[in-house]
Amino acid sequence: MTTLLRGAAVWDGLSDAPGGRRDVLVVGDRISAVEERIVAPDGAEVVDLTGHTLLPGFIDCHTHVTLTPALVPAVVSSPVAVALRSLPVLRTLLMNGFTTVRDLMTADGGYNTLDLRDAVAAGLVVGPRMLVAPHMISARGGHGDFSAALADQYQGSGRPLELAAADGCEEIRTRVRTEIRAGADWIKFAATGGFSSPSDDPSQVTYSQEEMDTLVATARDLGRPATPHCYGDEGIRRAVLAGVRSIDHGNLATAATLRLMAERGVFLVPTQYTVLTSARTVDDDAHWAGRPAHKRDKFRHYRQALLEAATAVAESDVKIAFGTDAGMFPHAENWREFPTMVSTGITPARALRAATSVAAELLGRDDLGVLAPGKTADLVAVPGDPFQDITLTGRVDFVMQAGTVHRRP
Numbered sequence: 001m002t003t004l005l006r007g008a009a010v011w012d013g014l015s016d017a018p019g020g021r022r023d024v025l026v027v028g029d030r031i032s033a034v035e036e037r038i039v040a041p042d043g044a045e046v047v048d049l050t051g052h053t054l055l056p057g058f059i060d061c062h063t064h065v066t067l068t069p070a071l072v073p074a075v076v077s078s079p080v081a082v083a084l085r086s087l088p089v090l091r092t093l094l095m096n097g098f099t100t101v102r103d104l105m106t107a108d109g110g111y112n113t114l115d116l117r118d119a120v121a122a123g124l125v126v127g128p129r130m131l132v133a134p135h136m137i138s139a140r141g142g143h144g145d146f147s148a149a150l151a152d153q154y155q156g157s158g159r160p161l162e163l164a165a166a167d168g169c170e171e172i173r174t175r176v177r178t179e180i181r182a183g184a185d186w187i188k189f190a191a192t193g194g195f196s197s198p199s200d201d202p203s204q205v206t207y208s209q210e211e212m213d214t215l216v217a218t219a220r221d222l223g224r225p226a227t228p229h230c231y232g233d234e235g236i237r238r239a240v241l242a243g244v245r246s247i248d249h250g251n252l253a254t255a256a257t258l259r260l261m262a263e264r265g266v267f268l269v270p271t272q273y274t275v276l277t278s279a280r281t282v283d284d285d286a287h288w289a290g291r292p293a294h295k296r297d298k299f300r301h302y303r304q305a306l307l308e309a310a311t312a313v314a315e316s317d318v319k320i321a322f323g324t325d326a327g328m329f330p331h332a333e334n335w336r337e338f339p340t341m342v343s344t345g346i347t348p349a350r351a352l353r354a355a356t357s358v359a360a361e362l363l364g365r366d367d368l369g370v371l372a373p374g375k376t377a378d379l380v381a382v383p384g385d386p387f388q389d390i391t392l393t394g395r396v397d398f399v400m401q402a403g404t405v406h407r408r409p
Helices: 072-076 079-095 112-121 147-154 168-182 209-221 233-242 255-264 272-280 291-314 331-343 348-354 356-362 392-395
Strands: 002-010 022-025 030-035 047-048 052-056 058-063 099-102 129-132 188-191 226-230 246-249 268-271 381-382 398-401 406-409
Touching: 002 381, 022 112, 022 392, 058 246, 058 331, 072 226, 072 348, 079 331, 079 398, 079 406, 099 112, 099 406, 112 381, 168 188, 168 209, 188 209, 209 233, 226 233, 233 246, 233 255, 246 272, 255 268, 255 291, 268 356, 272 291, 291 348, 331 348, 331 392, 348 356, 381 392
Parallel strands: 002 047, 002 052, 058 099, 099 129, 188 226, 226 246, 246 268
Antiparallel strands: 002 022, 022 030, 052 381, 381 398, 398 406
16 A cells, blocks of 8 residues: 655654655555655555644553543443443544553453454554553552442452552562553552542652562563552652653653653653643633542642642653543543643644653654654644744644554545
């Protein structure tokens, strides 16, 4: 299959602004040439993208394709029902320009996200390519132990909602090995409490330094990177010292800890849309109608610290990779992470690199995230210049994944 993309302003995923109008030739699943003018080869499909900006496909490094904000349906449904509900989610993500995602946990004891990953890779399902951490390894009573939320319903049944609970080095080591045996691409663990969980707090550190060291080292020995769910500064610091590849959330990090991350090359996936929306609307009763009171109370308590920490991220040299925590809100809204990042002082170029070249670097996929000859042909286009109007990221109208066009203007 040969496709010629004609007339768009081309952004390579690295520069501070788009270049001039270029033609891009795609042969098979790879970008073949990027030039001012390319004669269409015989039999090539020509797509006119005049007036558009053409970018590398977006990468969301923190999704939950099997989850919904209510969470309970994903916990109590059959694996087949969960998978079927995930199919339109995957399609929505791809049609909105997210050609790759890192899924960071499902909410049952099975491995349905690994099956979805493999189905997408085999072409059985339309969606972004997936890299997967099947479960979140957590201390009992920590952020990944959901049993407290439905204790009455599940009493006497072996506490299945503990999911990937593990305490102490030996149990943690076994759990990491179990996840990798099942096919995990990444290992995720809960380093601190969270906002949505009822029985812990975002600043509480739920694993000791020894436990984190053991977890990360076990994953490293088996060739897998690790990342923590982590809000509080002390939990972030311990995870960085343990050798994690990234910090997910990190929304209470101090400037000193951000410097430590930058020095050690640890990426930050700040999920700012969901966190800062909750912090900024904490006094809006309409926004919080029907939402858990404990979650609102936590955001009220940490509101100022969250806003200050977001400014510190924008002023830091830490490598920011794009991630949304979608599943905690509808997946059609993933793009809103872009304007939220910009609202904190992150430049549009840095926000767009976070979702392309920097995200690809985090994931260890040097074939993705850059628009250049030889790279995988994951490409998206928006009508206009997102460097001038970042909200155009919500108006993707051309999507190509590995050389296949899924959406045309």
